[in-house]
Amino acid sequence: MSKVNMENQHNIPQQSPSTLNPKHIVILGGGFAGIGVLKKLQKEFDNDASVDITLVDKGNFLLFTPMLPEIVSGMIETRHIVTPVRSFCKKAKFFEADVDLIDLKNREVNLKHSIGKQPKYPQQQPPKQQQQSDYLHKHTLKYDYLVLALGSENNFFGNSDVEENAFTLKTINDGIVLRNHLIKILEQANLEQDNHDLRKRLLTFVVVGGGFSGVETVGAVNDFVRQTITQYYKNIYMSDVRVILVSATDQILEQIDEELGKFALEKLKENGVEFIMNSKVKGASKDKAILDNDTEIPCYSLIWTAGVTQNKLIAELECEHDKGHRIVTNEYLEVKNYEDVVYALGDCASIPDPHTGKSYPPTAQHAIRQADVAAKNIILSIKANKMKKGMGIVDENNMVRTTKKKFDYKTKGMMAQIGKRTGVAILFGKLKLHGFIAWWLWRSYYLANLPTVKKKLKVMGDWTLDLFFKPDVSQVQ
Numbered sequence: 303m304s305k306v307n308m309e310n311q312h313n314i315p316q317q318s319p320s321t322l323n324p325k326h327i328v329i330l331g332g333g334f335a336g337i338g339v340l341k342k343l344q345k346e347f348d349n350d351a352s353v354d355i356t357l358v359d360k361g362n363f364l365l366f367t368p369m370l371p372e373i374v375s376g377m378i379e380t381r382h383i384v385t386p387v388r389s390f391c392k393k394a395k396f397f398e399a400d401v402d403l404i405d406l407k408n409r410e411v412n413l414k415h416s417i418g419k420q421p422k423y424p425q426q427q428p429p430k431q432q433q434q435s436d437y438l439h440k441h442t443l444k445y446d447y448l449v450l451a452l453g454s455e456n457n458f459f460g461n462s463d464v465e466e467n468a469f470t471l472k473t474i475n476d477g478i479v480l481r482n483h484l485i486k487i488l489e490q491a492n493l494e495q496d497n498h499d500l501r502k503r504l505l506t507f508v509v510v511g512g513g514f515s516g517v518e519t520v521g522a523v524n525d526f527v528r529q530t531i532t533q534y535y536k537n538i539y540m541s542d543v544r545v546i547l548v549s550a551t552d553q554i555l556e557q558i559d560e561e562l563g564k565f566a567l568e569k570l571k572e573n574g575v576e577f578i579m580n581s582k583v584k585g586a587s588k589d590k591a592i593l594d595n596d597t598e599i600p601c602y603s604l605i606w607t608a609g610v611t612q613n614k615l616i617a618e619l620e621c622e623h624d625k626g627h628r629i630v631t632n633e634y635l636e637v638k639n640y641e642d643v644v645y646a647l648g649d650c651a652s653i654p655d656p657h658t659g660k661s662y663p664p665t666a667q668h669a670i671r672q673a674d675v676a677a678k679n680i681i682l683s684i685k686a687n688k689m690k691k692g693m694g695i696v697d698e699n700n701m702v703r704t705t706k707k708k709f710d711y712k713t714k715g716m717m718a719q720i721g722k723r724t725g726v727a728i729l730f731g732k733l734k735l736h737g738f739i740a741w742w743l744w745r746s747y748y749l750a751n752l753p754t755v756k757k758k759l760k761v762m763g764d765w766t767l768d769l770f771f772k773p774d775v776s777q778v779q
């Protein structure tokens with residue numbers, strides 16, 4: 303834990319003035335899972351002073367990740383795919399803070415947040431310890447129910463060279479940084495008329511990972527680079543451009559379907575994407591990627607989308623984990639040994655799928671459905687406990703258990719955009735679509751799922767304008 307002045311440590315009062323002992327539900331994470339739980343709980347306990355709800359996230363907005371690749375291509379404006387968490391908090395409190403420690407035994411969570419202007423590490427010398435404490439404040443939250451929905455983070459499989467040199471696409475900041483980088487690279491290549499090797503190196507873009515993120519990202523990067531060159535960079539020859547996808551297996555989009563994966567691969571090839579299959583990137587530096595067969599790809603743009611893992615906080619939590627460090631839950635989304643108190647869902651949870659015997663995949667689609675179940679179980683538990691108090695029922699767990707809801711969900715469909723108004727989709731496990739219709743379906747589905755009407759209109763506006771105007775190549779944060 304970072305050192306702080308003890309006077310900066312606070313206990314946040316939990317009692318609402320209207321009741322002596324309200325139940326306190328703390329939700330950690332304001333992503334698809336956390337916000338889903340929050341909405342359902344608020345609806346139920348809107349006017350109920352016996353329940354307090356608090357949500358904590360290190361950022362103050364919900365990011366609509368399926369549209370993140372379109373931030374890179376500039377198709378959608380940055381703010382249009384983020385929604386302030388506060389706009390969901392009708393009853394709940396929201397704290398923007400880093401979750402620093404979760405103490406399951408004592409039912410408390412430690413938060414930390416900075417104060418004032420942030421020190422600019424690593425450009426500036428870090429302030430001395432004493433000064434550093436001035437930047438951080440810590441707080442403790444006590445809970446009766448805890449919802450763990452802290453998502454996942456990029457997995458570099460311990461490869462620090464790759465971690466240092468690759469771009470990623472997980473946060474809105476990643477999207478902005480990558481987009482600006484691509485534009486910068488085009489400006490640089492535009493100047494390097496006499497140095498052919500350098501120009502080619504600048505114009506080589508390598509995306510690692512043949513899953514959803516990798517395929518959608520490579521499609522977006524390929525479209526953006528080629529369209530922008532055609533529109534603005536008359537000095538750059540398209541023949542110098544290489545957009546490469548590196549996949550660890552002999553397929554892409556394995557989660558969707560073999561046939562659809564093949565279609566996506568063929569379409570992306572037609573659009574100019576190269577594929578290096580059955581290969582892994584084992585190293586990288588500022589100006590190259592190194593494959594596991596020691597082939598070097600000269601490039602300044604390596605984009606890593608090759609998997610997720612858990613952060614230290616989740617991985618080291620005192621409970622059962624799966625091989626990927628996700629928290630193991632039962633079918634009610636309760637964390638083992640903390641049943642009826644601690645729930646885990648979304649990307650940070652390993653939830654058993656009764657249909658496959660494996661755990662459910664980490665997707666927004668699942669996180670949203672899991673949120674419904676976790677919220678429902680908390681509601682049932684609170685109601686059951688209230689009833690028991692009145693009825694004097696002693697055997698708490700048995701009664702709660704009989705009414706709880708299991709998470710049992712069959713994926714309705716999977717869809718991916720692959721660039722140039724083309725998509726691939728499999729619906730209800732059988733219906734396979736590809737081409738324009740799948741792309742249109744992708745857009746309609748995700749547009750409908752954006753959290754607010756305002757954001758839906760903004761994104762619709764962006765898509766419409768894109769039909770009539772050239773891409774914007776301003777490098778603005």
Ligand SMILES: Cc1cc2nc3c(=O)[nH]c(=O)nc-3n(C[C@H](O)[C@H](O)[C@H](O)COP(=O)(O)OP(=O)(O)OC[C@H]3O[C@@H](n4cnc5c(N)ncnc54)[C@H](O)[C@@H]3O)c2cc1C
Nearest residue numbers: 331333334335360367368401452453648649664665666667
């Ligand atoms: C580029 C991209 C495209 C995707 N496309 C799709 C798609 O098309 N369809 C689909 O179903 N899924 C898609 N996904 C996957 C989907 O985004 C995740 O499965 C989903 O976001 C998981 O929801 P979650 O709530 O578990 O985690 P998240 O949405 O990641 O939310 C976790 C939250 O926890 C917060 N947090 C983490 N650690 C801390 C801490 N220590 N302190 C405070 N706050 C913390 C984070 O700030 C974040 O807000 C995509 C993902 C990416 C990256």
